[in-house]
Amino acid sequence: MITFVWAEDENGVIGKDGTLPWHLPADMAFFKQVTLTGNVVMGRKTYDSIPNPPLKNRENIVLTTNQSFDAPGTIVYHSKEEILNYAKASDKPLHIIGGVSLFEMFKDEVDELYRSVIHESFEGDTFIPEIDYSQFELIEETQGVVDDKNKYPHTFQVFRRKK
Ligand SMILES: NC(=O)c1ccc[n+]([C@@H]2O[C@H](COP(=O)([O-])OP(=O)(O)OC[C@H]3O[C@@H](n4cnc5c(N)ncnc54)[C@H](OP(=O)(O)O)[C@@H]3O)[C@@H](O)[C@H]2O)c1
Numbered sequence: 001m002i003t004f005v006w007a008e009d010e011n012g013v014i015g016k017d018g019t020l021p022w023h024l025p026a027d028m029a030f031f032k033q034v035t036l037t038g039n040v041v042m043g044r045k046t047y048d049s050i051p052n053p054p055l056k057n058r059e060n061i062v063l064t065t066n067q068s069f070d071a072p073g074t075i076v077y078h079s080k081e082e083i084l085n086y087a088k089a090s091d092k093p094l095h096i097i098g099g100v101s102l103f104e105m106f107k108d109e110v111d112e113l114y115r116s117v118i119h120e121s122f123e124g125d126t127f128i129p130e131i132d133y134s135q136f137e138l139i140e141e142t143q144g145v146v147d148d149k150n151k152y153p154h155t156f157q158v159f160r161r162k163k
Pocket of ligand 1: 005006007008013014015016017018019020042043044045046047049063064065066077078079080097098099100101102126
């Protein structure tokens with residue numbers, strides 16, 4: 001099974017200057033909870049945005065064109081086909097965690113979407129690509145809790161591809 005896991009603001013912004021535009025620990029916790037159920041795959045720029053890579057207790061797969069790219073504790077792939085073969089051979093979900101190129105690449109294969117919506121408007125340079133939500137049904141929706149550490153209203157959503 002292939003999933004997408006991401007957070008977007010109300011305009012579809014997902015990144016700025018190689019990092020996240022917001023600080024929202026509750027979403028980091030949600031991300032961790034979801035992705036610990038399987039393994040993760042990401043583009044090289046998303047890998048570079050992780051503070052202390054790799055993400056622990058999950059296989060980390062990085063997609064790059066750089067044939068000499070080396071990141072300890074990760075699997076490095078150079079094509080969509082390699083990722084698909086990995087997903088097919090694995091009995092765990094493969095969570096695609098961005099960025100844009102990976103979300104574009106797996107639009108037709110993705111089975112579930114884990115979307116966090118942050119109800120705020122941020123400046124950004126990276127946007128979630130268009131997703132045809134008519135192909136998916138919303139199966140879960142939870143309002144996040146706003147508190148001292150989580151200042152922005154946010155909603156966690158799970159969509160499943162319609163049969
Ligand atoms: N809000 C969220 O949930 C979320 C999630 C993920 C990322 N982000 C943000 O998004 C930004 C980074 O994402 P991004 O979209 O700019 O980049 P990205 O997709 O993470 O990485 C792009 C890189 O992936 C590699 N790549 C892409 N397509 C490939 C292909 N067909 N074959 C081989 N390699 C390929 C290339 O690496 P090489 O250049 O090494 O060849 C390319 O430069 C950051 O700001 C990050 O914080 C946000």
